Each structure stands twice: as structure tokens, then as C-alpha cells.
Amino acid sequence: MSPYTHILHLVTTLILLLINGNNEIIICYSNKVIMKAPSIIIIVDKNPGSVNFTSIQGAIDSLPLVNQERVLIDVHAGIYTEKVTIPSTKAYIKIQGAGAENTVVQWGDTARTVxxxxxxxxxxxxxxxxxxxxxxxxxxxxxxxxxxxxxxxxxxxxxxx
Incomplete structure (x- = not known):
């Protein structure tokens, strides 16, 4: 065996990916759970096509009123002019953009408290x-x-x- 084979074996035995009964991807390191990945990934893009939604609110609204699953809403680059509201019953949602310079969410009305x-x-x-x-x-x-x-x-x- 080459030294690289030993390194590969070491890495593959330390990091383990599992899928549990809730379809969550669990990342384990040295027999400890270090992260659970979302079981639902929703893609938002201003340009329709091979994405799930063209608005962030549309992606949120698609989830059940009482959400029990970890959800990642992956918002592609663009300017989204919409007021985004997440009801308190829709927990476990992470919204991730393509960076502050690339993904902008704006709306035209006024807010009482920002x-x-x-x-x-x-x-x-x-x-x-x-x-x-x-x-x-x-x-x-x-x-x-x-x-x-x-x-x-x-x-x-x-x-x-």
C-alpha cells in the first residue's frame, strides 16, 4: 500500500455520512455527530427553469404550516423585491444567499421597526x-x-x- 492509501483509509474511517429515518444527512467524525444537514433543499432563482421557486416567499409558503424538517432555502444571486415573512410555526428554516453583494432582498413599503x-x-x-x-x-x-x-x-x- 502506498502512503496515500493509508491517508485515504484514515479519512474515510473518521468521517461518516448517514441518512436517518427523517431523511436527514448526518455527518459524524470520530463517532460523534458534528452536523445534521437539511433534509429539504429548496432552490430559488429569479430566472425560472430548473429551480423550485422564483421568490423566497414562495419557497417559504410551500412548506407545511407546522414545519418539522430542517430546510435550506438556497437563494441564487439576484435582486429579490419582496417582503419575506416566516410564521413562527415554520421552524428549522435556513435561508442562504450567494453573498451580500450578489443576493439582495428589498421591498418598497416601510417598516415600523427595523x-x-x-x-x-x-x-x-x-x-x-x-x-x-x-x-x-x-x-x-x-x-x-x-x-x-x-x-x-x-x-x-x-x-x-
């Missing part, structure tokens, strides 16, 4: 220089209501051991 808050952000997108003037960096106390593991039902999908 907020931009962040907490312990790091990495290339964490520079606050380009933020709106009314953005706010949350304190530990203010972020507490969002960082509670109960807020995201973490015990159902994170390995906390």
Missing part, C-alpha cells in the same frame, strides 16, 4: 465599518435570549456531550 444586531461576530464579514449607523453589537445579557440552546431546539440536533 433592527440590525450582531453578537460576537468574527471573520471577514465581521468588520463593522460598512454597517448602517443604527446597527448594534449585543452585550452578553442582550444576546442571552438568542444564545439559549432552547431557542434553537439544540438538544434535538446538536451533540452537546
Amino acid at each position: 433592527t440590525f444586531e450582531e453578537y460576537q461576530c468574527c471573520g471577514p464579514g465581521s468588520n463593522t465599518a460598512g454597517r448602517v449607523k443604527w446597527s448594534k453589537i449585543l452585550t452578553d445579557e442582550e444576546a442571552g435570549r438568542f444564545t439559549s440552546l432552547d431557542f434553537i431546539d439544540a438538544s434535538q440536533w446538536l451533540d452537546l456531550s
